[in-house]
Amino acid sequence: MTRRGYWREADGSPVAATEAHEAWAREAYPRLSGVAGTYHAVITYKDLGEDVQQASGIRTSALLHNWIGAVLGRVVHEAHRRGDPPLTALVVRTDDGMVGEGYREVLELSGEQVTTEATDRENHAAVSRLECYRRFGATLPPGGGEPALAPRLEAALARRRAREPEPPAPICPTCFVQLPTAGTCDNCA
Incomplete structure (x- = not known):
């Protein structure tokens, strides 16, 4: 028989969704810390979802995207209450x-x-991740590290940049010769 809803793994007893979300948020905070x-470490929504269910002993048949936001919302508020950087910046899509x-x-x-712009959101998350690494004791490179996009996103952007053609060199509008780096035509100047 396939279970539906939320339940305790130990005895199969039902659990209210809000109780499960609270329990999972309590487990998520130390996991994200x-x-x-x-x-530069991150964790996927999927892995975090499995981790908090395993650690709490509370399971669900609900799809991850239907409950993980409620859990991470609690983590956002708890981090803010504690004065910690937003640990949810470490949670990324697979x-x-x-x-x-x-x-x-x-x-x-x-x-x-x-912002509705994904790039702005990602840049903010990159800065927040660096704050998390600093707060929670990551070994940082000399100089303290730089904000960085999540590794999978950075790799995708690097592949996209590699496929983009190089912009054409500027041409003098008078003699149609490629301009030197200085931007002034040697023939016409």
């Missing part, structure tokens, strides 16, 4: 390495402008 202990739409809650809570 641990991830932050390694420079397919593209980006934070999800729910990251806007971090921006709202911190009083920053909420």
